[in-house]
Amino acid sequence: MKRLTLIALLLISTLVSMSFPAAASTKGEDHGGEEKIDPKEIIFEHLGDRYGWEVPFCHHKSIPLPIIVFGSDGLHIFSSARVEHGKEYVDGGKIFRIAAEGDFKGKIVEIVDGEETRPFDISITKNVFALILTVIVVCLVLLPLRCYYRRKGYKAPRRWLGAVEALTAFIYDGVIKSTLKDKASKFAPYLLTVFYFIFVMNLMGLMVVFPGGANLTGNIAVTLVLAILTFLVTNIFGTKHYWKEIFWPDVPLWLKFPLPIMPIIEIFGVFTKPAALTVRLFANMMGGHMIVIVLTLLIFIFAQMGMAVAGGTAVISTMFSIFMLLIDVLVSFIQAYVFTMLSTIFISLAQENPHKEHGAAEAKH
Amino acid sequence: MELFTPDFGLIFWMFLSFAVLFFILWKFAWPAITKMIDQRAELIDKGVEYAQQARQDLDQAQAKAEEVMQEARRQQADILREADRVKTQIIEEARGEARQAAAKELDQAKLQIDQARKEAEQNIRDEVSAFALNIAQKVVRNQMSDTKAQTQLVDSLLDEIEKKN
Incomplete structure (x- = not known):
């Protein structure tokens, strides 16, 4: 079975290698003569936002928005x-x-x-449209589950709904409940929404053609908004003890009195948390997209050096980009999970009460 | 760098779409789903507990049943033994009573036989004496018909009286 898959992969990549250089050359002809490919241009065009959504296999047409x-x-x-x-x-x-x-x-x-x-x-740019699609997809994924519960009660769902439920329970039980304990039900809606939103955005971004392909979570505006929301939730619902720990932490007096060293560090920490969230998700997802695009572009760059080189590069590049896309599927889940987990931890740190001081100190390390 | 400068339009739409999504899910999906997950977890926990309890109960019930069976068997043996004892006792008693009754009957019979025999003896004696008198009468009448015999008898009687004196 494994060998068969490998052969199939090789065959596909060979086919792709035959067609791509041809496509590249026709593309060159369209623009009249020897036009150099500008990799940087193409990469940033794909990573960035644009008005209209390009149609697959036709570079000059796009779906108007x-x-x-x-x-x-x-x-x-x-x-x-x-x-x-x-x-x-x-x-x-x-x-x-x-x-x-x-x-x-x-x-x-x-x-x-x-x-x-x-x-x-x-x-309504490409990214905004993808956002709207994501909202619709998330609703389509989760609302049937609720309908199912209404119809069947305690009966465990099977197949697709079962998978959705298992994923939800994994996040809800494994991350939210185990960290927030009795306050889980208060923050679970926000955290679960964040998880599904990021997860679906990540996966839609990996789809190469129309309904997907927008580099949403690899866009700093999107991750920034999500991080700001976590920041707001953390600080709005923060307890008195949390604020006391920031402005008057439990450290020797000389660390906070004439010169407020610790309070400054703590306040800095309040803002670095969302910044870290923003950059982590953004960099991971953008990196994944960029690697796949670069690997694909390698084919076109090497296509100018003759058929043999182009063919070889095409096989290797396609295999690598398939590999990278598969890893990105994993990364999509991991990053959504990490974002949710860190948000949960930040929120739970702001929920500490004085008698839990020891636990808080442990959680910070 | 365009990549690192957040675009205002996207931030605006991101806030808006997240708010819409959050509202929809917060209103319709999450309460139902989390409640169901919690409730099912609880149900399963309870089910496991119940099953354990049930098994314990079953074990206990089995032990108890075994005990009851043993007890019943013991009682059965007791009853059988008792019945056996009563049976022999009754037989014994009946036998005794029968023996007593038989003895009584025998005594009575003996008594009656005695009485009957005495009566019979009396009768016989009476009859025999009557016969004897009769016979004697007849004999005397026969012998005294001749005078010789009569004188002979008187002589002998006189002799007897003489001898005695």
């Missing part, structure tokens, strides 16, 4: 198809286009007096 901007004279809503490929769009006397270069490269800009200015932009 609405652009919503508050320009110099108010709200403008129009399709992203109108500003594709650097076209200018005039809406109510105002000119919009996607900046080709400069500070706002790749973003929608309004032309005011010949100058590019950035309007207040809340467009």
Whole structure:
């Protein structure tokens, strides 16, 4: 069986290697003559956000998405198809286009007096659309479970619903309940939502074509918002003891009185926690996406060196990128799990009461 | 670096979509799901406890049943032994009584036989004496019909009286 899989993999990668250089060369022809591939450009294009969602196998077409901007004279809503490929769009006397270069490269800009200015932009971009899809998918995953419970009561669900329940129970029992104890039910909705949201976003990001492929959790805005939410939950629900530990911790007086060394460190710690959350998820997911893209790009870079090299690279690169994608599936789960676990720990640290001091000290180490 | 500068639009939508998702799940999904997970865990715990208890009970019941069986067997043996004893006693008693009754009957019979015999003896004696008198009468009448014999008798009687004197 294993040998069969290996042979199948090799065959597929060979086929891919035959087709890719051909595709690359046709692509080159389209742009007229010998056009150099700019790997950096392509990588950042894939990692970043954009207006419209590219269609698989057709680089020049994309699914149009609405652009919503508050320009110099108010709200403008129009399709992203109108500003594709650097076209200018005039809406109510105002000119919009996607900046080709400069500070706002790749973003929608309004032309005011010949100058590019950035309007207040809340467009439904590729990432925003992926977010909406994620919300829908998470709801579709979890709401049937609730319906099932309503219909069947105590009977354990099977198959798909059983898997969802097992995953939920794994996080709820293994992470939330074991850390937060009796306060679990208060924070479980937030933490479980965070887990499913991140997990589904991660997995959707790994799908290469339309409903997926958006590098959502590899976008710092997304992880920042999640970390800010954890920060808010931690500090809003923090106990008196938690605040006392920050401003007047249990250390020798000289560490806090004339010069408040410990309070400064503690306050710093309050902000480094969400920062660590932000960067950890962002870097992990972006790294995964980047490696896969780079591996794929290697084929096109080596394609210019002749058929044999291109073929060899294609086989190796495809196998590596399949391997990396499989690892990313693992990483998707691990990062969602880690984010939830750390959020739980941060929240539980802010829930400490004086009589649990010893436990708190242990948890910090 | 575009990658490291968070885009405002995305932050806005992220907040919004997370809020919507959280609201939907908080309202509809999580209470039901977590409650069910908790309740089922509790149910399973209780079930295990119940099963253990049931097994213990069963073991106890079996032991008790065994005990009851033993007791019953013991009682059965007792009863059998007692019955045997009573049986022999009754037989014994009946035999005694029968013997007594038989003895009584025998005594009575003896008494009656005695009486009957006495009566018979009396009768016989009476009859015999009557016969004897009769016979004597007849004999005397026969012998005294001739005078010679009568004188002879008187002589002999006189002789006898003489001898005695």
